[in-house]
Amino acid sequence: MTTATSARVHNFSAGPAALPESVLEEARRDLWDLHNTGIGILEHSHRGGAFDQVIDEAEADCRRIANIPDNYKVLFLQGGASHQFFMIPANFLTKDRSADYLNTGVWSKKAIAEAKLYGSVHTVCSSDDKNFSYIPAPDKHKFSSGAAYCHFTSNNTIFGTQFRAEPTPPANTPLVCDASSDIFSRRIDISKYALIYAGAQKNLGPAGCALVIIRDDFAQSGSESLPTMLQYRTHIDEGSRYNTPNTFAIYLMGRVFKWIIAQGGLPGIEDINEQKAKLLYDELDNSDFYFPTVTDHGSRSRMNICFRIRDEALEKPFIQQAEAAGLRNLKGHRSVGGMRASIYNAISIDSVRALINFMHDFEKKNG
């Protein structure tokens, strides 16, 4: 079989995204034989002792990383963030109530659309006026009183914006966050949230699993008339194993959690991510050739850095030549255009430097 020395490229995909190579090596070994059981990770019963250890360790390491308080549950659910978009209002919103949503991009809009099937939605703020290129400042946040919950999207993959700090709804309003694209990329205070969820496929593991961290009393307040699979309490009661979960994703997330701990936990990860983002934004801010699409420094994402070339005609050759040079998936989303470098946890600072070197070379040839 192919060995670990075969050529791997710099992968700036917005997700599914690059994973730590040490984790991939472990997965390749365990696919054949997990912990000398003679059975690979894909082939173990989700109710057997070997998988008990896998999921127990994954949860324990997750709790350790984010210092998750005891009154919060950690769930590994199928369906990704899009499934949470309707599962949250199905549980917590009713026709006679309203929920607060901050509208900062495509993912917020999708979440809002699903919530409207269950009750009313109050828009706390929106950056729709400038193609979602900024995060509305806290003094523009108009919360309602008595909202069922307040939902925001912490990082916007498409537009390259990110909340620097959590919004602060009234004290009795449960805060709900879609952290799909920046979870565990920086320090986090879980106690500020009632529910935080994230599709795994950017910072945590492969596609097909969402990490859900939920305060127990909030979970128990959810509707009891929903299908069994749509009630958070079902998955709490059964430890994410009411039905057969995505066992491989849970296994791999567990390996990524151990990798995060080895990087110094969230403080260590945050420091590296700040360095990576600063390198690239400094480059863009100091350039006459390239420019960043998010000009408000306080709104800039550390995860997805969107940029363009002043001479737009050079963008297509830039992307093509970058591909050829082993710098992949730099094409920006069609709603923004240009380029996007997604630099999640597993993207090394060397990959960012390789991109910058390529940018210099390209500018020299075309500037």
Added chain:
Amino acid sequence: MTTATSARVHNFSAGPAALPESVLEEARRDLWDLHNTGIGILEHSHRGGAFDQVIDEAEADCRRIANIPDNYKVLFLQGGASHQFFMIPANFLTKDRSADYLNTGVWSKKAIAEAKLYGSVHTVCSSDDKNFSYIPAPDKHKFSSGAAYCHFTSNNTIFGTQFRAEPTPPANTPLVCDASSDIFSRRIDISKYALIYAGAQKNLGPAGCALVIIRDDFAQSGSESLPTMLQYRTHIDEGSRYNTPNTFAIYLMGRVFKWIIAQGGLPGIEDINEQKAKLLYDELDNSDFYFPTVTDHGSRSRMNICFRIRDEALEKPFIQQAEAAGLRNLKGHRSVGGMRASIYNAISIDSVRALINFMHDFEKKNG
């Protein structure tokens, strides 16, 4: 890393279950680098060219294997069969209507419970009177007229029973089947069904993905007021990529489909499965020491073979000694007791022979 020569055992798990070793080898290679892209299968965007090829080939091979007519769609959805238990009635059952269900075990009962949240359920037949140890004969099937659909579970993992042929509801009643534990284990005529679904983790691949084969007009008849993710038409319109799917499971199912084709397709697979089951049932039928729990030959599963030892006290040592001999996961479900050998597609005839040899040895020592 561990090589392919490390010791693998005989894995009789009911699911997640053994996979073909050649497929595991391919997955180990492609986890690092898929098709010389320099990016592993887990790290490829679900909207990129490399994954386009993966999902297109998986669908094409699936269609080829089961000769799926053009007016059927092939979907790869998250949530497993348990998700389908409520998604089906959510789409096709309303408070003023009734659906027909055949009650042949734990999975049927779970599906019925979810359907009752949406409308009425008429029980076509039940084998509850004898702990689900048989499949009610066709002359005991009492269908209603005008049912929204008729649902059955083709194979029962827990009790080791299996329909030999599809039930035959009135011609205008759409037939819906949970084929989680016997899909693609034998020839199938898709045109008899309106919808057939199967969690992947027994005969098709890893946990975390359900294969759904649905007749287009039936899908389009579903409710339009459901959350986007719960409408079959959403996933049809977006080719199973409305949101990020379980890309690895789709990849691996694709590899298993190619393996099935290499075994001679469903006719070849069915012949081997018949041989495997016959070997084991013959052994049980001719024994004074062991006995099968399903005595009705026409109700016997080719996938899950449940058996006991006449001297019940010997069952625990049997399971322990089998484990030590590399014959794993033979413990029966607690609701039946004794032993269960799950012999899905990827279990070789050699594994079945190894089990029979062990049974002989154990009987000699204890008989």
